[in-house]
Each structure stands twice: as structure tokens, then as C-alpha cells.
């Protein structure tokens with residue numbers, strides 16, 4: 237059994253338990269969200285002892301070298317001393333420039349960071365409200381083309397951050413930005429490789445950035461973007477995507493509607509079902525899957541079965557904070 241020393245208090249960590257679970261069980265007020273090693277909201281620093289390599293996966297090398305790690309996926313094997321990371325070291329300020337409703341339940345927000353943010357289109361950052369509430373949002377902007385950072389936010393029933401952003405956030409407000417994080421982005425090279433992009437809801441945000449980034453980099457292979465929603469009203473930025481399609485013969489935008497009859501120009505069915513039925517063989521394709529986690533995980537398996545290589549599949553599952561009394565299955 238390893239022990240965790242956190243601000244002069246020692247907690248025992250039994251086998252298989254994570255540092256985050258031990259701290260939460262013992263009433264420590266530490267931030268977290270996905271609890272799966274994805275969102276980086278809970279990042280901490282180990283100041284004595286070592287953590288397993290898995291607890292630093294996905295962090296930038298420079299941060300890992302400073303002892304940053306993810307307590308939600310850290311099962312320590314030796315005694316360790318850990319601390320929170322000072323907020324000013326994690327978050328830099330950004331000002332809200334504009335908020336643009338896209339559907340009744342989705343808006344896009346434009347931010348200007350006070351210090352330059354170096355990112356790849358498709359990565360995500362953590363946004364922090366003044367009171368400390370933190371959630372992850374994917375970047376829809378492209379650094380080489382857009383001056384402002386763009387995010388798409390969907391309202392979730394009872395969701396703290398999304399409702400606040402849609403109802404109360406105003407231009408001029410400040411938010412903290414942590415990141416960027418994530419490896420779901422376009423890497424130049426293999427310019428003739430075919431690309432399949434599948435997203436539902438605001439899973440479109442990183443995909444728009446990735447598609448525009450690839451086109452700007454001179455990608456010549458076909459880029460097929462499937463965007464899904466249960467209803468027609470849930471699809472957004474269709475005109476922009478049609479314009480992109482008109483400007484680039486290798487880019488296709490395929491909007492999909494899974495409930496009811498699809499209107500002309502829309503495919504009936506879930507975006508992943510439609511995409512895999514239209515592209516049965518994916519050997520040598522590059523795949524990007526973003527949005528609702530069950531769709532992302534299931535599409536990942538289907539892409540592998542269709543012949544795509546693991547190294548060619550990039551995912552951005554929007555894992556939610558678990559707040560239900562009976563956790564989702």
C-alpha cells in the first residue's frame with residue numbers, strides 16, 4: 237500500500253485506487269472532470285517520489301519533466317508527495333470578444349488570449365470561470381488563419397458551465413485558459429491520404445479546424461466530413477461548410493440527421509453509420525472522431541475493423557463530469 241502526502245496530510249492508497257479517488261474520499265477539495273485521463277482538469281505535481289508513466293501520458297514533455305501528472309489515472313506504487321499547481325501557472329487570462337448563437341442550444345464563443353496560445357487546430361483547452369469551475373472545450377479555429385480562438389458550446393440540461401456560457405457570458409468577461417492539450421490534429425505529410433472526419437453535435441468544432449488546416453497545408457487526398465445530429469435544427473455552420481466544399485474539390489460535407497425524415501441534401505441516419513456504410517474499406521485512411529464518447533469509441537473500433545491503422549486514428553471524446561447518483565453505464 238502506497239501513501240500520498242498532500243499538504244501535510246497523509247492518505248493511504250490501496251492497490252488499484254487512484255490518487256484522485258483517495259483525495260476526494262478524504263474530503264480534499266481538488267478540481268476534476270472526466271476522471272479518465274482525458275481532460276487534464278485535475279493535473280497536479282509530484283514533488284517527492286515517482287508516478288507511473290501512464291499518469292503522465294498525453295502531457296507535454298516539459299510538464300512531465302516538472303513532475304506534472306494526472307491523479308485520476310495515477311495508481312501509485314511508492315509513497316509520493318503531491319501538490320496542487322498554482323492557478324497562475326496553469327491558467328492564462330483571455331477576454332471574451334464575441335458570442336454567436338448557432339442553434340437554440342449551441343453557441344460559439346470567440347476569445348482573445350492575453351499571451352499568445354500556440355496550438356494545433358483540433359486540440360482542446362480547459363476554460364476556467366472566475367469561481368474556479370473548469371471544463372474542456374475543443375478549438376474550432378486554425379492558428380494560421382484566425383486571430384481569435386473559437387469554441388462551440390452545447391447546452392446540457394443542468395450543466396453548470398454550458399448553461400452559464402449560453403445564458404450569462406458576455407463580451408468583455410474574462411476566462412482562464414489552460415492548455416492546449418490533445419493529439420487530435422492534422423499533421424502535414426502524406427498529402428494524398430484520404431481522410432474521414434466524423435463528429436456529432438459540437439464534435440464539429442475540432443473537425444472544422446482540422447479540415448481547414450489540412451486544406452491550407454495543401455492536402456490533396458479527399459477529406460470527407462460527416463456531421464450528425466438527431467434533428468435538422470441541431471446541425472449548424474452548414475453554409476460555411478458548403479462554401480468550403482465549393483472552394484475545394486477534395487472536400488465533402490455530409491450532414492446527417494438520425495431522427496425523422498431527412499430533408500433533401502441530408503443523409504438519414506447517425507453520422508457514424510452513414511460514414512461507415514459509404515466507406516467500407518479504410519486501409520491507409522486517416523480518421524478523426526470527435527464528440528459523444530460512445531460514438532467515438534464505437535467508431536474507433538469500426539475504423540479498425542475496416543482496415544485503418546491505429547496510428548491513423550485520432551479521437552477527441554467529450555467525456556463529461558459524472559454527477560449522477562447512478563453513474564452512466
Ligand SMILES: Cc1cc2nc3c(=O)[nH]c(=O)nc-3n(C[C@H](O)[C@H](O)[C@H](O)COP(=O)(O)OP(=O)(O)OC[C@H]3O[C@@H](n4cnc5c(N)ncnc54)[C@H](O)[C@@H]3O)c2cc1C
Nearest residue numbers: 371372373374389390393394395396397398438554555557
Ligand atoms: C477533451 C474534451 C473536449 C470537449 N470539447 C467540447 C466542445 O468543444 N464543446 C462542448 O460543448 N463540450 C465539450 N466538452 C464537454 C465539456 O467539457 C463539458 O463537459 C460540457 O460542456 C458540460 O459541462 P457542464 O458544466 O455544462 O456540465 P456538468 O455540470 O459538468 O454536468 C455534466 C453532466 O451531468 C449532468 N448533470 C449535471 N448536474 C446533474 C445532476 N444534479 N443530476 C444529474 N445529472 C446532472 C448534466 O446534464 C451533464 O450531462 C469536451 C470535453 C472534453 C473532455
